[in-house]
Amino acid sequence: MLNEFVWRCIFAANINCSPIHLYGYMESYIPLMVMIAIGLLFGVSNIVLAEVLGPRRSTREKLSTYESGMEPVKTARERFSVKFYLVAMMFILFDIEIVFMYPWAVQFQELGMYGFVAMLLFMVLLFSGYIYVVKKGALRWD
Amino acid sequence: MDWIDFAIIVAKGGILVNAMLIAAAYMVLAERKIAAWIQNRIGPNRVGPWGLFQSFADVFKLYLKEDVVPAAADYRFHALAPVISIAVAITVYAVIPWSDAVEIGGRMISLTMAPDMNVALLVILAMTSVGVYGVALAGWSSNNKYSLMGGLRSSAQMISYELSMGLSIIGVVMIAGSLNLVDIIRGQSAGAWNVFYQPIAFIIFLVTALAETNRAPFDLPEAEPELVGGYHTEYSGMKFGLLYLAEYANMLASSAIMATLFLGGWDIIPFLDDATILGLEPGSLPLVLLQHGAFVGKSLLLVFVFIWIRWSLPRFRYDQLMNLGWKILLPLSLANIAVTGTVMLLLNR
Numbered sequence: 276m277l278n279e280f281v282w283r284c285i286f287a288a289n290i291n292c293s294p295i296h297l298y299g300y301m302e303s304y305i306p307l308m309v310m311i312a313i314g315l316l317f318g319v320s321n322i323v324l325a326e327v328l329g330p331r332r333s334t335r336e337k338l339s340t341y342e343s344g345m346e347p348v349k350t351a352r353e354r355f356s357v358k359f360y361l362v363a364m365m366f367i368l369f370d371i372e373i374v375f376m377y378p379w380a381v382q383f384q385e386l387g388m389y390g391f392v393a394m395l396l397f398m399v400l401l402f403s404g405y406i407y408v409v410k411k412g413a414l415r416w417d
Numbered sequence: 418m419d420w421i422d423f424a425i426i427v428a429k430g431g432i433l434v435n436a437m438l439i440a441a442a443y444m445v446l447a448e449r450k451i452a453a454w455i456q457n458r459i460g461p462n463r464v465g466p467w468g469l470f471q472s473f474a475d476v477f478k479l480y481l482k483e484d485v486v487p488a489a490a491d492y493r494f495h496a497l498a499p500v501i502s503i504a505v506a507i508t509v510y511a512v513i514p515w516s517d518a519v520e521i522g523g524r525m526i527s528l529t530m531a532p533d534m535n536v537a538l539l540v541i542l543a544m545t546s547v548g549v550y551g552v553a554l555a556g557w558s559s560n561n562k563y564s565l566m567g568g569l570r571s572s573a574q575m576i577s578y579e580l581s582m583g584l585s586i587i588g589v590v591m592i593a594g595s596l597n598l599v600d601i602i603r604g605q606s607a608g609a610w611n612v613f614y615q616p617i618a619f620i621i622f623l624v625t626a627l628a629e630t631n632r633a634p635f636d637l638p639e640a641e642p643e644l645v646g647g648y649h650t651e652y653s654g655m656k657f658g659l660l661y662l663a664e665y666a667n668m669l670a671s672s673a674i675m676a677t678l679f680l681g682g683w684d685i686i687p688f689l690d691d692a693t694i695l696g697l698e699p700g701s702l703p704l705v706l707l708q709h710g711a712f713v714g715k716s717l718l719l720v721f722v723f724i725w726i727r728w729s730l731p732r733f734r735y736d737q738l739m740n741l742g743w744k745i746l747l748p749l750s751l752a753n754i755a756v757t758g759t760v761m762l763l764l765n766r
Contacts, residue, residue, distance in 0.1 A: 306426050306531035307540060310511035313430045314504030318659055321503075322484075322496060325655030330483050338488040340561050341650055350489065351562045359569050362739075366576040369747075373583045376754070377539065380590040383758065391758045398751060405747070414743045416736035 361413050372401050422524075429530050433510045441665040442472035448724050455728045476658065484654035487559065494558035499652070499659035502551030506666035509544050512537040513673045514598045516709035517683055519702050528709065529599065538596040541674060542583055545629060548667070549575045552631075552638070552648050555660065559651035567647025570735065571631055571638030577742040578628035578635075584750035585621040588614075588757040589678050602682030607690050610681035617753050619679045621746055623722075626671040628742070630664060633727040637735055672719035673712070680715050683708035 340347040379386070379394050408414065446461065446468060453460025461468035486492050515528035531537065549572045556568015589611050593601040605611055612619045628635040639647035646652075649660050676682060685691045685708060697704040733741070 303531060303534045305423070306430070306511050307508065307534065309426050309430050310433075310508045310530060311504060313427075313434055314507035315500060317434060317507060318500035318503040321655050321659060322500065325480050325482070325484055325658075328480050329654055330481075332483065333485070335488075337485060340487050340489050340559075341645070342562070343645070347489075351560045351565045355565070355569060359573050362573045362577060366580065369580050370576075370583070373580060373587075376584075376587050377590065377596065380587045381594060381596060383591040383761070384594055388762060391762055394758070395755060398755065402748070402751060409744065414739060416739050 358416065365408060365413065368404075369401070372397075425524070425526070426530060429528065430511070432528070433515070433530065434507060437507070437510060437666055437669065438662075440669055441662055442476070444665050444669065444720060444724075445472045445475070447721075448727075451721070451724050452728050455725075479655050479658040482654040484656060485651075487561070487651050489560040490651060491558040491560065494554050495651070496656065498551050498555035498558060499656045499663070501554065502548065502663035503659045503666070505544050505548045505551065506663040506670065509541055509667075509670045509674075512540050512598060513670060514602055514677055514682060515673075515712060517700070517705045519700065519705050527705075532599050533597070535595070535597045537598045538586060538590065538601075542579070542586075545575075545579055545582070548629075548663075551660075551663070555652070556648035559648070561651050563645045563650045564648050567638045567644045567650070570644075571648055574631075574635060574637065574738060574742070575629055577739060578625040578746070581621055581742060581746035581750045582625035582629065584747070584754065585615075585618040585625065586678065587750075587754050588618045591754075591757055591761065598677050598682070602677060602684065605681040606684040608688065610679065610684065610687050612679040613687075615679065615753070615757070617749065619675070621750050621753070622675060622679065624741075624746065626675060627723065627726065628738075630667045630671060630723075632664075632668065632723055634730040634733050635738060636727075636732060637738060640732060668723055669716060669720060672723065673716040675719055676712060676715035680719075683712040685711045 340351075342348070375397070376394070379390060383390065449471070450460045450468070452458075461471040464471045464474045486495055511530040512534055513529070514532065518525040518527035518529075518532060520526075534540065552575065553568050553572040556564045556566075556571065559565070589601065590596060592611060592614060593604045595601060595604075601611075627633075631638050637647075638644070639649070644650070649657055652660060681687060686694055691697075691708065692699040692704060695704065695707070697707075
């Protein structure tokens, strides 16, 4: 129902797309907004409450960074392995392609053979990119 | 939607959060008791009979603890990270289909907060993605080398396994033809549960759920011998409590999602229609309550599996973890989609 309405809203001029109508379909999102608010409130209020109830007897030693009992050496804001960036980049590439599959999966039964072959072609392309990445050694961790 | 509907939604949110807190408290106790049982010890037994009030004692203790923020840490993000973690964990509870709807006073009431949200599955995936921010920020803001390494490992692990998790769900979506979790349950309630059609996807989802919640054998972010406590090394007091609570809340949420997607949700008897077998009217209060019990039972059973795995299996090495995620689970879940599609078209259903 949601998709249908937005679809008609965008492509047909004769339909009333006033905010009140849009509000009608946004209604299903209200519980989510309420829960996000409850979650944030829960987190913040607990931290504030603990701040009020807990003692505050800080010393210089207590506030120093933990390093297994040693004097902390330099800061932790240093360069780290480039592998982590690589994983993040590959995640973005693959995740965007996976997102394309959701609408297709919902409509799978309606699209039938044509949709399936099209998605298989897409998956072959995705997989050849994946094989290239593996062969390049982007996933080697030693 | 009028004000009463809105009040009902807020009340449901309050009930769910409180239920989650109690469940998390007893999951912590269950974890300690089961660990003790597996290791042939007694476990907590001082606070109340069988240690039943142990977790509540722990919570009160956490409130009264000093909240130490290291001088070198970025105190704003240090405080923000646990809030993000717990808010994300709680938000997922809005879309989990806890129970079917009952008509009370002309309104359809169910414990599910958003029963007609048609992108529920996408919301869950989105929240999993946002959850990475909590861990990454906690690790970075502490300005501690152990925390940074733990946060980096954890975020790389979570995003790697998110791919296979997203792909393993697609088979279920193809069968159900919907992203609404209530629709997915209704599709299973008369016929077979999805676990019979999608056994490989179920196993992939179980493994990725372990990795997403940073549970053993994927608990590298907090590998004690090498990283002390991982991203929560520098956390104390209630901020640590919130990170810990978020872990258990996520565990219960992923168990409930697994029960929804693969184990028929609130369906009591597989292959058959509950209402006719039990002789109850569909949508009547006793049936809905029984089904709610079945749903909670399935979720808790999966929580037990989580705990059981943690105390039975040793930890992976980091390269093994990455190889499993990228080189085994990702191709396997892509193959699962291709096979599912082929079989569905051949059987023409």
